[in-house]
Amino acid sequence: MIIDARGVHYRELNERIREAVVGGARELKLTNVVGQRYIGDGLRGDVRIEIDGVAGNDLGAFMDGPTIVVNGNAQDHVANTMNDGKIVVRGDAGDVLGYGMRGGKLFIKGDVGYRIGIHMKSYLSKVPVLVIGGCARDFFGEYMAGGIIVLLGLNSNGRGLVGNYLGTGMHGGTIYLRSCPESYQLGKEVAALDLDDSDCEILSNLVEEFARDLDMDASEILNANFTKIAPVSTRPYGKLYAY
Template sequence: MESFQEMMSMEIDCKELSVREINRMLKEAVKNGEKKIILKNPGAKHYIGAGLIGDVEIIVKGSVGFFAGTMFHGPKMIVERNAGWFAGDNMTEGYIEIKGNAGDGVGQGIYGGVIVVRGDAGARTGEIMKNGTIIIGGKSDFMTGLFMMGGKIIVLGDLKSMAGESMVRGVIYVKGEVESLGKNAKLVEINEKDEEFLKEILKKYDFPAFTNKFRKIVPEKKRFVYGTAPSEEG
């Protein structure tokens, strides 16, 4: 039975539509003032919501493929199942939640916004991210935070090998085990400020707000970025 909110929402059946058609319809709907759009039968299509700008909530009734929400600026997207590679790639502002698992490169290159994966994530989570926040409810695979330039990654499960490889700024909070660290990454204890931040953000996004066992990965040495600006340690 549909909820009242679903009855008041615009619906798009994606089954027989190309990605180009879906994204055209989304942009037109936002232009016309729609605030909530439900995508049915997404069929794990790639590039859903690519380049979308505006104040709108998108509920995806299934899984999405590669580059879901790429270059988002403002929208909120809830994916009720899984996501392929590069969810939220280069997002500047907005919110993406994946209720299942996600593939490699979650939040690649993001400049802002929040990405939440309730399950596990693949390799290179937060690769070359500049700012924003990524929360992984399960484990994250190898090279999490590769070339990380800023922002925050929170992993409630384990981190696989080479975590924080060549990171230059930012911080990776981890509650589980760390298989190994990458170059220029070091594992240190969290401080009181970290605890306050973790409790607040975990509660906000419906995760257990217990900070025990959390540690953080930060750059081991301050290095120059493109020969000009020094990095920050956490």
């Protein structure tokens, strides 16, 4: 089923998407998307949505199951508090991706902005995953409480892979960087570590899936030195107070 989004307000567009999913659609294609917000917001169901154009803010917010593929760029707040499902962006994406994410996967082929993966969390088998092909800016993984983020920095052309305040306030989860950050870039609550065997297995599985979805070469991506960023304490502010 194809929905032409040209000139359609987000509210109507999302109503039509919900109607189509309730009506049993398994494959949806949205064409001419020009920044309409909230696509797939709170959506459930076994449906794959392909978007031609630029997906607007809050793509897949609160989403719980569907798969979304964006043939283009996405704006801010992709996968905000997403619970389950998968979002693949073939271009770049903006700020605050995967905020409070609880499950599912978010793959971005290109670069991303600031405040990525803030307060991602996990519980038992629910582990959200964020893989970014390009570079990211400051406050990456801030307050992270769980989940996995992989930052590959492909085609970084000598630019830094990531900005400052990396993992500030982080108290759970893992970040894998395809480089070694300078110590001044790290938040006070994290340490840069070497990968062990289980890290390597997790990483290679994720990179292979990422490469498959985005038609890239996994072995080439994996042929580099990675660093693991992990919290030094699950209670970073436990000693802040006078009881």
